Amino acid sequence: MGQMDLSRETLIEVYRKMRTIRGFEENLQNLVAAGKIGGFMHLYAGEEAIAVGVCSQLSDADLVGSTHRGHGHCIAKGVDVKAMMAELFGRATGTNKGKGGSMHIADVDKGMLGANGIVGGGIPLVTGAALTAQVLGKDNVAVGFFGDGATNQGQFHESLTMAANWKLPVLYVCENNGFGEFTPTEFVVPVKDIVERARSYSMRAVIADGMDFFDVYEKAGEAIELARKGEGPTLLECKTYRFYGHYVGDPTPYRNKEEAEDWIQNRDPLDIFETKATEAGVMKSDDFRTVDGEVEILLREAVEEAEAAPMPEAADVLTDVYVRY
Amino acid sequence: MGQMDLSRETLIEVYRKMRTIRGFEENLQNLVAAGKIGGFMHLYAGEEAIAVGVCSQLSDADLVGSTHRGHGHCIAKGVDVKAMMAELFGRATGTNKGKGGSMHIADVDKGMLGANGIVGGGIPLVTGAALTAQVLGKDNVAVGFFGDGATNQGQFHESLTMAANWKLPVLYVCENNGFGEFTPTEFVVPVKDIVERARSYSMRAVIADGMDFFDVYEKAGEAIELARKGEGPTLLECKTYRFYGHYVGDPTPYRNKEEAEDWIQNRDPLDIFETKATEAGVMKSDDFRTVDGEVEILLREAVEEAEAAPMPEAADVLTDVYVRY
Amino acid sequence: MARELNTGAAINEAIAIAMRSDPNVILMGEDVAGGGDRSKEGTEEMGGVLGTTRGLVGEFGMNRVRDTPIAEMGLIGTAVGAAATGLRPVAELMFMDFLGTSLDPLLNQAAKLRYMFGGKVKVPLTVRTVSGAGMQAAAQHSQSLYWMTTGIPGLKTVVPSSPADAKGLLLASIRDDDPVIFCEPKGILNQVGEVPEGDYEIPLGEANLVREGSDVSLVAFGATVAIAMKAAEALEGAGTSAEVLDLRTLSPLDEVAILTSLEKTGRMVIIDESTPRCSIARDIAAICVDKGFDFLNAPVKCVTAPHTPVPFSAVLEKAFLPSAQDVLDAVGEMG
């Protein structure tokens, strides 16, 4: 696919998603630091091109499973940003009625099977979603996002084995950001590229530049098409970097300062997108600044409305465990 | 290593081990059918060359972890055959005082960390044994035996990842006998050769003919030497076949009759050994028949003594849970 | 004449009925189809290591009856994902001991998704699993871990005590919209009994009063119901009238039935083949000393296995398992 086959309207929406994710995370960084939001918070900033590159090719019927670093996948999959913000504030109006928080934010109506606090825990879930599609003969696909660290989990190995055996319509997207918490990937993952691991499942595997929306879009697109056609799963490794620490508050002493600077200054996925879309003559600087402004307003409203929204009732702690009691 | 570097004395002991395993399993087949021994029973007959090929190069300080199909590994590692038989009869004189049975038969003094009823469960245990050696700077190694089916377990994936990262002195021996219970390997293991899976750990991997003692001996020997020298782990895949069903009583409708006949008639590891050792002029027919007779006597005694041995006291159910109560 | 089946066959029939009546029901697990030659679909298959699912692949085909790798975390996790997205999977966990290799998708996903998502998803999953001792299968193949699944909010746990109950409870479990752990105790798998034909459900959460009595309540479930019945007969001989309550479902628990029986008799023994600490037996005893305090005329006794792994030797396994004699002793100790 030529990268500029996408229309201006589409690219504007792509940029809007990426900008929204970035802004959402920047807001959170401040809100958590200010003590307004509690819980464990992992930010997606820096990895926007992956979530948006993949999810912009999915419909609501396609199912996505995510990680502890899940805000980006939610926004990319079309989950309402205001309801997300309300969730993080623990409000009754949140996506999960305040019961989930950052690590469990979800919206099944949008095909978002949830962030997941268990590293590797989302992988079998999307494998199961793909199984549903296959058993029922539907043409929707499932996509599982996970980190480099998660590829060491048994759940990764077992799920990919099953998907390979059954040729399930699933795309596994590894967001290789070079670290699992504070430990560099190369200390604990004994392969140079994560794609090597696909050989254990005779699975199709592709590497993408996770900072470049167009590269992710193209490679994910092929894989999704193959999956829809019944040609089985792909492991897509996206090389990326997280711009903040592992969690909000992480002082990141473990990472190389120059390396971090280089990624943040020179490989920002939003900058790369802007440059490419501008150079191709499809979008103009104004387009970007307009979106920037709109996103800023949206997020400001999201925070204000979330702060003003009602808390759940204490009695709500008892509901939603079972369908039938 | 030239295969006939081994002395006649050594080869006689090798054959004795293989013959003992075969005879042990044949006895069990009958004893279980006769209702004299209870529990779940998985026989090793057909795979003798692997256990003996590997374990004949290990000392008591080298640690071995096994599977539900563990009698062969125990005998090869030097566990007392009479105590083993007593264990299977549930006697107080058994290796495990009657508390373990077939799936947990063990003798840590002989470096045998036990059969294991959990598929894949022995793999982290031997990885830990190798860690002990590395931390304490000892030169002993650990060996984990497991089936083709076990390579689908998360414990396999996680353990090999750790061993690769740390270059642990461990040899992983996959006994690929073409089935996991009743399901052919190719239906559930999405690689042609199990060694492919070593790529996921950048691990050295070798295939051996599991029916040929000499091939296993040579390839295991190299791997053990590398491990002892601190050069890290190897995955050794041994192609083999189990002569009986998955468990005693399994009618094996799922396996191809001709294929089974072919393995049993033409690829019996004892026959192959006898032919090679005879052709090389190191052992004579008489040597074999002498061992056969000695083994028969040993096993007859083992069964008689086990049957005559005392049962545990009912009160023993309460002991050996904790070191300190 | 009434038709008799063993528990395994009753379970097989329940699965077949559920699959016929709902195309979203699938069966998956290690060897549930049963290996063999895939070109001859439905022939020669083994149908699970104990043969419980034999023949189902023949009727329903390999799209709906799936052999999985030996990978419980993946198998159960995939079933959870399938359940959350429209299927109603029946997943077989060959032995309950394998919760060790499959806990996460049950503990952290199936049990919690609905709650974490604010009620916006349901997980209609049934995990069938063989529990209990009695086959000399030793420490890693004999555990009664239903206390573990009962302790996890969001899961339901069912333990039938007869072929007929197994069928009706399994049908109800499969059709329940919550994740259910359905235990098949080794002690009842070969038990033969009358099993009604056709489609029927036994509701989850309702205990079954299998014998009425006035002097002491024996609360049991699964394989211990037979022990309780045997003890009740012996007690009758000695002039003590024992009531036997079969819980059928451990979660949700029929507290009303338990307390009603306690109110009637004032004395209770709970018989549980698992180990004692944090067991179902103790859970129920605690409910009695809280909500049933005024009814109590004697100590509540728990008859359980000892706090040890399950031993192999027949002699030891027998000493490990609770017996009717243990129940009589407990009643005796009550004074």
Place this chain on the structure above:
Amino acid sequence: MARELNTGAAINEAIAIAMRSDPNVILMGEDVAGGGDRSKEGTEEMGGVLGTTRGLVGEFGMNRVRDTPIAEMGLIGTAVGAAATGLRPVAELMFMDFLGTSLDPLLNQAAKLRYMFGGKVKVPLTVRTVSGAGMQAAAQHSQSLYWMTTGIPGLKTVVPSSPADAKGLLLASIRDDDPVIFCEPKGILNQVGEVPEGDYEIPLGEANLVREGSDVSLVAFGATVAIAMKAAEALEGAGTSAEVLDLRTLSPLDEVAILTSLEKTGRMVIIDESTPRCSIARDIAAICVDKGFDFLNAPVKCVTAPHTPVPFSAVLEKAFLPSAQDVLDAVGEMG
């Protein structure tokens, strides 16, 4: 002046002392050394996600302080294998919820090896893990699953309630020859208190009577000890003398101390931050209604969280966790 430390620092000190006094003690877990530049051993490290093990790699080096992959089954399983072959590993399971991904080596190996082998092996493993709610970490990072490990014969389970206890109990756990699950409740991690210098052990299996009283026994452990103390003070104001027993160890359990207190007061409330079914609270209540029946003057009350997952929102998490008010209510209900 007495030296004060928070619980995390007390734990760090205990590990350092254990490692200094025995070369077979090693520390392993995800980020326990703390990532960073391996060429500068011991510098800049994070020391665990909560910083508890900071600095240890500097003193003991990377041979004895090992960062593992995010692979709990492999990490804990390897630690079990190491423990069975001569080391005395301290393995960190970052959060107790991750029992989901690490149960098998604990349930089916560590807990059973000794028994299955007829007593011929020991597994001197300590698994340190953070338990409990209170940080809005939601359903998958807030569980108090010590009931699960307590229910497994062969494992010991320890839950300290203060920095000083954490240090002494951890030293005893590491030196114990059985596998010990050592819980570090979120509720006490930042608690500051006096901690004795040097090497001392607090024996496993002995409860600590932290407050004497005559009217009601409050049995607590870990983070609920503070709740019990608060309730005891409030009760004192209302003229009720409450005794507070800190269990310290859940397995082995100090039944004598529990029954002695019950004998004295005749009334008991057990406070447990886990969910109710098959909980420690109910386990103890069951012991009371069996062995302590003659001492009982009132229903035994269990104050626990409800039978739900742990919610995220602060309002809901507060409603989920037991409070001193809940204890007062329970005492009130006893009549």
